[in-house]
Amino acid sequence: MASGSRVFAAFRALGFVSNDVPCCLQTSRDNYFVTTAIGRSFHIYNTNKLNLLFVGTQQEESITCLCCNGPVTFTAAGRHVRSWRRGREVHSYDGHDADVCLLLPFGGHLITVDVESRVRVWEIASGELYTELAFEPAMFGISAIMHPSTYLNKILVGSRQGELQLWNIKTNKLVFVFSGWKSAVTAIVQAPAVDVVAIGLEDGGIIVHNLKMNVTLMRFQQDWGPVMTMSFRTDGEPILATGSSVGHIAFWNLEKRQLSNVMLDAHNGSVVGMHFLQGQPMLITNSTDNSIKVWVFDLTDGAGRMLRFRSGHSAPPLRAQYHGPTGHMLLTAGSDKSLRILSVIRDAMNRELSQGSVERHAKQANLRAEELKLPAITAMSSELCKEGDWDNAVTCHANSNVVRTWNVQNRVIGKHKLVNSSLPRGSVATCVSVTSCGNFGLVGHSTGHINMYNMQSGLHRGSFGEPCAHDRSVCGVDVDGVNQRVVSLAIDGCLKVWSFKRRQHLQTLQLEGDVLGFEFHRESSLLAVNMADFSCHIVDVDMQRVVRRFSRHSRRITDLCFSPDGRWLITSSLDQTACVWDVPAGRVIDHFRVKSPITSLTMSPTGDFLATTHTDDLGVYLWSNKTLYAPITLRPLAADYVPQFIDMPASTVTDEERGDRHSAADNSVTVPEGSQQELANGGDEEQEEEMDDSDWQSADQLSAELVTLSTLPRSRWHNLANIDVIRRRNKPKDPPKKPEAAPFFLPTVSGLETQFDLSAMQTGEDEDSSRVGSLLTFQATTKFQEALKSCSEAGNYQSAMDLLSSMGPSAVDTEFRQLDPTDGASGDCLELAIMMEFFESQVKTRQSFELVQAYLALFFKVHGDTIIGNPRLAARLVRLEKLQQTTWQELQQTFNQGVSMISYLKSATV
Numbered sequence: 056m057a058s059g060s061r062v063f064a065a066f067r068a069l070g071f072v073s074n075d076v077p078c079c080l081q082t083s084r085d086n087y088f089v090t091t092a093i094g095r096s097f098h099i100y101n102t103n104k105l106n107l108l109f110v111g112t113q114q115e116e117s118i119t120c121l122c123c124n125g126p127v128t129f130t131a132a133g134r135h136v137r138s139w140r141r142g143r144e145v146h147s148y149d150g151h152d153a154d155v156c157l158l159l160p161f162g163g164h165l166i167t168v169d170v171e172s173r174v175r176v177w178e179i180a181s182g183e184l185y186t187e188l189a190f191e192p193a194m195f196g197i198s199a200i201m202h203p204s205t206y207l208n209k210i211l212v213g214s215r216q217g218e219l220q221l222w223n224i225k226t227n228k229l230v231f232v233f234s235g236w237k238s239a240v241t242a243i244v245q246a247p248a249v250d251v252v253a254i255g256l257e258d259g260g261i262i263v264h265n266l267k268m269n270v271t272l273m274r275f276q277q278d279w280g281p282v283m284t285m286s287f288r289t290d291g292e293p294i295l296a297t298g299s300s301v302g303h304i305a306f307w308n309l310e311k312r313q314l315s316n317v318m319l320d321a322h323n324g325s326v327v328g329m330h331f332l333q334g335q336p337m338l339i340t341n342s343t344d345n346s347i348k349v350w351v352f353d354l355t356d357g358a359g360r361m362l363r364f365r366s367g368h369s370a371p372p373l374r375a376q377y378h379g380p381t382g383h384m385l386l387t388a389g390s391d392k393s394l395r396i397l398s399v400i401r402d403a404m405n406r407e408l409s410q411g412s413v414e415r416h417a418k419q420a421n422l423r424a425e426e427l428k429l430p431a432i433t434a435m436s437s438e439l440c441k442e443g444d445w446d447n448a449v450t451c452h453a454n455s456n457v458v459r460t461w462n463v464q465n466r467v468i469g470k471h472k473l474v475n476s477s478l479p480r481g482s483v484a485t486c487v488s489v490t491s492c493g494n495f496g497l498v499g500h501s502t503g504h505i506n507m508y509n510m511q512s513g514l515h516r517g518s519f520g521e522p523c524a525h526d527r528s529v530c531g532v533d534v535d536g537v538n539q540r541v542v543s544l545a546i547d548g549c550l551k552v553w554s555f556k557r558r559q560h561l562q563t564l565q566l567e568g569d570v571l572g573f574e575f576h577r578e579s580s581l582l583a584v585n586m587a588d589f590s591c592h593i594v595d596v597d598m599q600r601v602v603r604r605f606s607r608h609s610r611r612i613t614d615l616c617f618s619p620d621g622r623w624l625i626t627s628s629l630d631q632t633a634c635v636w637d638v639p640a641g642r643v644i645d646h647f648r649v650k651s652p653i654t655s656l657t658m659s660p661t662g663d664f665l666a667t668t669h670t671d672d673l674g675v676y677l678w679s680n681k682t683l684y685a686p687i688t689l690r691p692l693a694a695d696y697v698p699q700f701i702d703m704p705a706s707t708v709t710d711e712e713r714g715d716r717h718s719a720a721d722n723s724v725t726v727p728e729g730s731q732q733e734l735a736n737g738g739d740e741e742q743e744e745e746m747d748d749s750d751w752q753s754a755d756q757l758s759a760e761l762v763t764l765s766t767l768p769r770s771r772w773h774n775l776a777n778i779d780v781i782r783r784r785n786k787p788k789d790p791p792k793k794p795e796a797a798p799f800f801l802p803t804v805s806g807l808e809t810q811f812d813l814s815a816m817q818t819g820e821d822e823d824s825s826r827v828g829s830l831l832t833f834q835a836t837t838k839f840q841e842a843l844k845s846c847s848e849a850g851n852y853q854s855a856m857d858l859l860s861s862m863g864p865s866a867v868d869t870e871f872r873q874l875d876p877t878d879g880a881s882g883d884c885l886e887l888a889i890m891m892e893f894f895e896s897q898v899k900t901r902q903s904f905e906l907v908q909a910y911l912a913l914f915f916k917v918h919g920d921t922i923i924g925n926p927r928l929a930a931r932l933v934r935l936e937k938l939q940q941t942t943w944q945e946l947q948q949t950f951n952q953g954v955s956m957i958s959y960l961k962s963a964t965v
Contacts, residue, residue: 059701060647061687062635063665063678067707069385069397070367070405070674071345072098077284077328078341081123087332089339090128091347092118096705097130102332102339102349105365107402111139113705124160124179131155136167138179146182150175159200159210166210166224172197174212176224186227195220201243203252203266211252211266213240219254221266233269236260244285246295253295255282261297261307273312279303286329290336292357298326302342306359316358320423322346323369323391337362344369345673366407368395372668374432375655375675378448378463379439382659385666386448386463387675388432392425394450396463397675399664409467430455434486437463441493445511449473449496451484458484458498460510471513473498475506488533491577497541499529505543507558519558525549533575535596542582542596544573550582552596564599566592571612579621581638585612591626593638603641607634614655619662627653627667632698642691646698676704756902762946765903767860772909776916778868839870840886847889852896860906867910871917884925887918891931898938 076092087102094117099109116133123129128139136148136155148167157168164185165177172195174188190197199213208225217235222228242255250267259277264270279299288294293309302322308315322342329340336352338359346366350359370391378384378396385397398404410428417424430452437448446460446469456478460469479502486499495516496508503525507516518524525545532543534555541553548566553559569587576582581602582594589611593603608628615626623644624636629652635645651669658665665678681687756763765772774781839858846852859867874886894914897907915922922928 059699060645060678061689062645062681063647063701064681065702065704066664066677066679068674068676068704069399069402070372070387070395071706072365072367073341073343073345073347075325075327075343076118076120078330078339078347079121079123079328080330080332080339081125081128082333083126087339089330089341089347090121090123091328091341092121092130093706094118095132097121097128098706099128100347100365102337104403105347105349105363107708110706110708112144119154119156120158122158122160124165127179129158129160129165131158131167134169136165136177138165146179148175148177148182148184150184157197157200159202161202161210161224164224166200168197168200186224188222188224188227199240199243201245201252203250204245205249206266211243213243213254215239217256219243231266231269233264233266236262241281241283242285244287246287247289253285253287255285255297257281259299261285261295263295263309273309275307275314277305283326284329286331286338288331288336288338288352290331290334292336292352294357296329296331296338298329298340300325302326302344304329304340306357316356318350318359320417321348321350323425365403365405367405368393368673371654371670371672372675373654374435375666375668376435376437376657377659377666378437380660382661382664384463385657385675386435386437387668388435388450390431392428392431394432394435394461396466399677406466408461408463411468429459434484436487436489436496437461438489438491438493440491441510444493446471447489447493447510449487449489449498449510451487451498454483456482456484456500458487458496458508460496460513471508471510473506473508473513473515475504475515475518478502478504478506485529486531486572490534490538491536492538495534495538497532497534499524499532499543501528503527503529503545505529505532505541517558519543519553520560524551524553530570531573531575533573533577535580536577540596542575544570544582544584546570550584550594552599562599564594566594566601572615574615574617576617576621581617581621583615583617583624585615585626587611589628591615591624591636593624603636603638605634605636605641605643607643607646608632613653616656616658618658619660623658625656625658625665627656633667637689637691640691644689644691646692646696648698648700650700650703678704756900759901760945760949762901762904762942765860765906767903767906771864772906775864775867775909776912778864778913837870837873840873843886843889843893847892852893855893856897856903859910860903868913871910871914874918884921884928887921887925887928888931890914891922891928891935895931895935895938898935898942901942 071093073091074093078089078091081088081090088099089102090097090099095114097111097118098107100106101108114132118130118132121128121130126140127145130137130139133154134151138145148165151167151169151173153169153171155167155169159166163179165179167175167177172190172192176185177183178185195218196215197212198215200210202210208223209230210222210224212220212222217238217240219233219235219240221230223230236256238260239257240254241257244253246253250265251272252264252266254262254264259280259282261275261277261282263272265272277297277299279301281300282297283300284298286296294315295307295309297305302320302324304318304321304326305314306316321340322344324343326340326342329338331338338350341347345368346364348364349362351362352359354360368387368389368391370389372387372389374388376386378386383399385399387395387397394408396406396408413427414424417427432450433453435448435450441447442464446462448461448463449458450461451458456474458473460471460473462469473496478500482504483501484498485501488497494510496510498506503523505519505524508514509516519541524543527545527547530544530546532541534541538555541555543553544550546569548568548570550564550566551560552562554561566584571585571587573585574583580596582596584592584594586592589608590604590606591612592601595602608626608630610629613627613629615624617624622638624638625633627633631652632646632648633653634643637644649669651672653667654670655668656665663680663683667676839855842855842858846855874890894911922932
């Protein structure tokens with residue numbers, strides 16, 4: 056039975072930056088790098104540009120905590136702790152009976168703590184267990200751990216009960232117990248001063264405590280819930296930064312013992328990690344809102360400003376669609392009220408489209424920026440045409456009748472609001488579409504109205520139907536590729552076709568059952584309708600009838616899309632499965648299951664990737680089309696076929712971003728092993744009955760009536776006839792000059808004293824004179840000439856053709872010019888005769904057709920005069936000409952038949 060998908064292979068995940076695991080900082084010389092967890096893998100970014108440098112290998116479970124020690128990264132996933140360097144696993148530290156929740160590098164040792172408060176100390180180099188400590192979770196549940204500076208072999212452990220303990224891990228002895236402050240300890244960090252630490256509490260308390268004297272130096276209170284993370288500034292300013300669970304960051308002045316500054320809504324989620332760069336006024340933070348931010352403190356009042364950031368969707372994306380014909384850009388809309396553009400090629404190009412001065416207005420109104428953003432996007436449409444002239448994308452929003460335009464090129468919201476004042480109260484925009492020319496936008500409403508607007512001016516240009524287009528809510532509207540017909544569909548199954556220019560009703564088709572949405576393929580005029588009974592119908596708009604009915608899902612279909620050529624229809628459902636349907640055959644050719652239901656899917660315009668979004672998932676996943684690079688037999692699946700789970704794609708580093716990885720703390724860029732293996736093998740294995748087909752190879756010649764082209768690149772044969780012109784053009788203007796410096800090794804005369812042999816210079820020998828005798832070597836027979844003669848005797852010139860095709864253009868030109876036109880004193884031109892016989896055999900085989908024609912052009916250009924002047928060669932030339940004409944006439948006749956058939960099918964009325 057097949058495993059996973061037959062058509063698609065996991066390629067890469069987009070949009071992941073950070074999650075709820077605190078980031079860690081590592082240094083390499085003068086460079087700083089930040090490491091974040093993203094589910095089962097981790098990312099490493101440089102702090103200079105926040106470029107993605109490294110992606111860790113996928114692990115079996117999600118990463119719960121991580122830390123760095125020099126070039127080594129430690130991760131804890133479930134009960135397993137591993138160290139990574141240069142893309143490979145160095146050691147594994149297994150032995151915990153519960154999930155590991157804390158990691159601490161401690162010199163040459165690694166300290167791990169699990170949720171049952173069991174502490175294990177490992178030797179990093181060997182991976183062996185050094186010592187072990189056990190605590191009773193009910194009495195002392197470990198919640199934080201750190202190593203105080205200059206405290207040899209000692210660690211400070213904080214508990215959920217509020218108590219702290221100082222332990223010597225070498226002797227396994229308790230050194231001191233700190234009674235605590237009647238609140239759970241959430242974070243402990245070392246202060247720049249020796250013996251001083253900062254302790255964060257669950258009730259928002261911040262304690263600066265001297266361990267040696269057991270004295271609390273100062274105490275602050277944070278009003279936004281528990282202290283999630285802390286960091287001291289180390290550039291001379293006495294500042295302590297604390298992060299909260301609501302996204303605010305507070306800065307406390309330790310000299311004045313007061314609050315210095317506050318950055319409200321620094322993140323849209325809990326601030327889980329922060330680090331000040333050593334000796335620099337820069338702070339790095341990460342949050343559960345899927346973002347990393349770098350803050351710089353260069354303002355006069357000591358406050359910080361955001362220097363750079365990298366982010367993704369903070370809530371699961373709901374819609375995704377490709378933008379442009381190249382398939383390099385994706386537009387995604389999420390429940391976080393944002394519209395983002397993602398680059399398939401380079402992650403650094405990912406951006407959120409600006410909605411204006413939202414943050415400034417939010418500060419003035421004392422509101423959160425999220426409250427002033429547009430409602431969540433429910434439908435969108437875009438076209439690349441006219442992108443540089445005016446807005447080229449439209450979106451409709453939840454519970455709103457206002458449709459907004461967007462300028463994708465400038466990454467900003469557009470100038471216009473597409474709204475018709477004549478719409479009844481309570482009308483909500485449900486669907487949108489932009490015409491192929493980019494001049495018009497169509498909007499469907501819940502009241503059955505369909506309006507058309509001009510994209511350049513935003514003015515209303517007319518409505519369809521009187522008084523409205525449909526009696527029920529419009530769930531889909533689209534225009535064909537030439538702006539002749541408009542197709543609209545209501546939730547009651549009423550399909551209508553309208554004239555685009557006159558906005559008159561043309562045809563109506565009533566479908567059986569309620570409808571949830573549709574997907575229109577403009578090139579083929581096929582309409583895929585998502586039915587409420589978990590099925591999908593294919594409607595031919597030209598014929599006005601249902602041509603296919605597909606039913607295989609057990610729950611509601613969430614989305615559907617066509618392949619670029621219209622041969623495949625891909626559907627997704629809440630049953631966590633996706634189906635690929637062969638539209639002409641009317642059968643399902645692929646059926647696979649994913650970990651969470653797909654909410655949106657879209658196929659790239661080039662057909663190479665499928666992009667999907669999923670419930671409760673912040674990423675956008677790309678699946679490569681295996682039929683483009685592997686032999687796949689798309690046989691219909693049996694009715695009782697059980698779909699198999701397919702692993703989700705992992706994050707990878709693109710070729711463009713790999714150029715910045717050389718300084719990534721001795722870490723190299725690595726593609727996850729699962730993706731590498733699947734792409735190398737063409738994805739999962741096929742069914743057993745298809746294994747024979749996967750080993751099949753195409754024949755050298757499919758039919759004697761056809762010609763076969765070579766697989767050589769165009770540069771190897773296209774300019775063969777003009778190779779002499781290219782040489783003259785590339786010839787240097789000045790001849791090469793002899794270097795004035797002495798050679799590296801000077802000849803010496805034997806003796807006790809070192810003396811140079813200058814006899815060659817005294818005799819005035821010129822170096823060029825020694826090259827005259829070397830011309831005699833050109834009279835030797837070349838390998839090609841020997842192969843040509845041996846093939847002539849055997850009557851098979853294939854080996855000579857293989858040898859010639861392996862040579863470059865200059866080598867081929869040299870071989871042809873070395874053919875002796877007189878063949879010594881006999882004057883029989885034997886080599887040229889054999890060469891023409893070689894060309895006759897190659898034309899007869901009809902293989903490497905364009906390569907043979909290029910060789911013929913070069914051969915006749917070099918030896919054309921000799922061939923015409925020799926009667927025997929002229930006779931061979933006539934035979935070769937007839938053979939060429941016969942081959943081309945048969946090929947031209949085949950071309951004419953194909954062109955005639957296509958012209959008939961395009962013009963005939965069926």
